[in-house]
Amino acid sequence: MQKRFTMTEGNVITCRAAVLWEVGGPFVIENIEIQPPQKNEVRVKIVATGICHSDESVLKGLVGKVKFPLIGGHEGSGIVESVGTDVTAFEKGDHVIPLFLPQCRDCRVCKRPGANICSKFLEIVRRGGEGPSPFSCRGQRLTGGFSTFSEYCVVDQLQLCKINPKAALDKVCLMGCAIPTGYGAAINTAKVQSGSTCAVWGLGALGLAAIMGCKIAGASRIIAIDINANKFSVAKELGATEFINPTEVPDLTAHLLKITGGGVDYTFEAVGAVATMQQAFESTAIGYGVCVIIGVLPHGVPLPILPYNFQMGRTIKGTMFGDFKSQDDVPKLVDEYLDGKIIIDKFITHTLPLEKINEGFELLRQGKSIRTVLTFTST
Template sequence: MPRPYLHLQPAVPSCTQGFHARHGFRQIGSAKPPPSTTAGDSSSQTTWPLLEKLSDAELQLPGQHQASTLHHCWRQLLSDHMATSGKVIRCRAAVAWAAGKSLSVEEIEVAPPKAREVRVKMVATGICHTDEHVLEGNFPDVDFPVILGHEGAGIVESIGEGVTSVKPGDKVILFPLPQCGECSFCLNPDSNYCLKSHLTEPQNLMPDKTTRFTCKGKQIQHFLWNSTFAEYTVVPEYTLAKIDAAAPLDKVCVFACGFSTGYGAAVNTAKVKLGSTCAVFGLGGVGLSVVMGCKAAGASRIIAIDINKDKFAKAKEMGATECINPQDFKKPIQQVLTEMTGHGVDYSFEAIGTADTLIAALASCNMNTGVCVMVGVLPAGSTVPIDPFLLLSGRTCKGTLAGGWKMRDSIPKLVASYLEKKFNSDLLITHTLPFAKINEGFELLRAGKSIRTVMLF
């Protein structure tokens, strides 16, 4: 039987670990109280210590039962969260009120999930360059005000009618490319697209064309049916997947987009072959994930390309065999790569999101058998002027969405591979910040100082 523990509520004066031990308790962490549904309640700003009653044996052998203690703590917190089921939850969210403006951390109301929807208590979320594209006004069909974020992991708080794949308390990863399991694309084993994707129909509202978010009396839009920049979010069941309970959510949240997109671009979309030569344009989180995918596929030569030399050490740590800066050459980078490899690379990957780098990546491929994969997201309305002879000779240029993974099927498998240490995606995470500092996370991204910043709630 689990041993009892309690919340030390804020009415009790602040205590030290020594105080706890003398009174037969251990402080095992801290937590927010259950969110209130009463307007004006200030408890959402309060943190309560969590105390567990120590047994006599533990008083003599401190630390022997840390794992069971934390498990019991989590179960009790889960019980508290379940008390919110069916109720509106007040919590914090980073709201984008308009393009070109910083995010504003606000108190919002999150409605309960409707049929086939899931409400999730977010634990961690990454900041992706796609979120920045929205703030710049360069991502199509997004309405403001909106709660961004699409690289999150958390705990199921409650479920709507008809939900069968998850239950309250499950660890889950949310992802931006749905897998409804019913449309013609989902039923095609060679496709990972879904007709419920944002590219088919904007996901600014839930499937019933209403929002679950309000702030200051205004309706707030959803983003990619994720909106992970909120302490609680509501998503359709087909945009999340249950994962192993042992998975660290602050590490695997990047599987929702950045890591899975880059890694899958190499192993799924390009199908990199053993002994091949690869070039990766752009060494952000996605590009470095491509490098890891090329290495996992057995490429013998991986040339990493970026104008920021500070990223080269990390690229080599992840598997790059060479790193080059285009600014160090007077020749076009595609000519440099062709001379380095003899006839061009077997596979090239554009992970920046500009027309010029996409053309360079395509031109750097072997003229007959080379494959170029477009991974980066170009600004909305962009056009790419391509010399047709680049393709006439036999080159292939193709795009990738979410790395070619059927997300609901594949995310749990990727997490299992992570737990088996088949790859080290932790190397992507260079910064971890509290959620209140989310704008600092975006500044790190804009300055090129981070690969992936993870925000913790």
Template sequence: MFLEQIVATSVCHSDLYHLFEYMHPEGFPTVLGHEAAGTVESVGPGVTEFQPGDKVIPIFLCQCRECRFCKSPKTNQCELAWTRVCQKIMASVESRFTCRGKRVLQFMGTSTFSEYTVVHQSAVAKIDPAAPLDKVCLLGCGICTGYGAAVNTAKVEPGSTCAVFGLGAVGLAAVMGCKDAGAERILAVDINSQKAEKAKAFGATDFVNPKDHNIPINQVLAEMTNGGVDYSLECVGKVEVMRTALESCMEAWGVSVIVGWTDMYDIAIRPSHLICGRTWKGSMFGGFKSKDGVAQMVKAYMDKKLMVDEFITHNMTLDQINNAIDLMKDCKCIRTVMSVSPQ
């Protein structure tokens, strides 16, 4: 464990999901926030990978590098993560936060809406000391999640056709991932037409608003692509959209990836949707081995091979957190970055 000073943090929809949608009664009180960057303030016994002054990004998904999952190329999961974070309440089993003598939960093992937080060394990535923390903080969740879902999980191929459902930060990152993977056509799908130009800036070739059509959107996409897309990515977190994304794929070989998080409802599909040849996948943190992947993505950004600044629509300070949450709740931002401490 070590103490980290948070320099910058942003609001992700997963914070709102916990606060306004899932609302598990055992998940409160909690300090939210999991998309951030900061510096190591001090280290505890047994910490050998970090030292005070290191620039780091905390990550909600561990990478201990020692368990059978970490050693396997088949997954980016880590057995240690399953023992440290209780998925039911989206909080650490242990917490070093207290308020007026009472325990406060640590959200996703990070809790970055705070000037300081205590994190496990398996859930932190050391990054380039020259990286601007008020920009690369976004790589702690949303951008890696969407981008990796396209390049790591879907494994989008050059010349292919893709559809991305939902154009928040995760969806826009998925669009960017499809473009970088060489997709020839990328259809961006959202019910907010104001996001069309933003999607095209990240690489979308077409924008489709389901509200503009009187037939199901999967039929619209099938007509636009001669039977369906090669790859679809659902970045909304709604089960009905997950099914639609699957149905939008080419029946014989389409690959659909569930990226948006929810644990509230079941999905119902017809077996023939898969039997004929479609593949349905899930993607956690874009399939990145967390510590390694974040460091790689920061390097790509520093090498000007990855768009990050373009996701930031608002800048605030931590005492404006309620305003930042309202912007996300009202779909009036892509990402709001809050300054917590000076770099």
């Protein structure tokens, strides 16, 4: 294996990364080159990263105009290796979590309480796909972005937060996506009330985090919905009170309306399919029911909704990153984990080295994992 640089600051780094050369994969472990951080940039040594279903969507080419070859991954944690000019909030050695959702604190969105999709978001995403890239392999530019499937990544300082160094990096990497997104969908987006009834479609990491959020918010009845009954035991530990396999119910919406006496107070869709989104919305209570869409449809796929359902007092909401303001809130969530309020360990079913990334994706496809965490080792 190629020898690593011992003095990396200010130098081009040669390191390992999982490169996706074409739509459909597989990922190939390559030696890549990473440039030093430029103005407003931070270079991070990644310690661990989760495999998210969104990464599978990127692999399949379902998230819009993504340019290949690329380095995927967005749910990571690590340690600052070096900083570029005009970076004042971070220094070498800081324990950090890269954030796919930036927070500039200056735009109209960042200044609005309860809003979290920073106006810089699309600009930074476009820059990662079309602008100069710090990553290259075999003489080719690699599309970057968050790029946590690499031993090192370079991110804009708006996409990074410093966390408590006591937190285990191979656990809190999930704070980069799964935990805040699902948990926040319940406590921030839906604002679940104590004593309410909730239903969650999809028991992947996002759905399970939503269940945890519903439980912490005080919901008295939490219905977990998935075709994989093996996931109910974890859902129960996180707060679910009952489980429904939709393949065993002729009409799921009618069934939910019946067993809840007219509809669910709060529903959460964490599958990312048109049919389940429609079910989640139509299963809410007339007059006040709230449906939160967590799952992501393939780019360009519409969601047909009858206006009648809105007129009957139902509300449908979308959420990104659980409506948390990324730089402000993720460090607080890490502290809540350290204090025992938020559970992470139950979500991690597999831990693999980077070299087994394709095995991790196969576990995801077969429904055998909740979250697989990839770890990095240096030689």
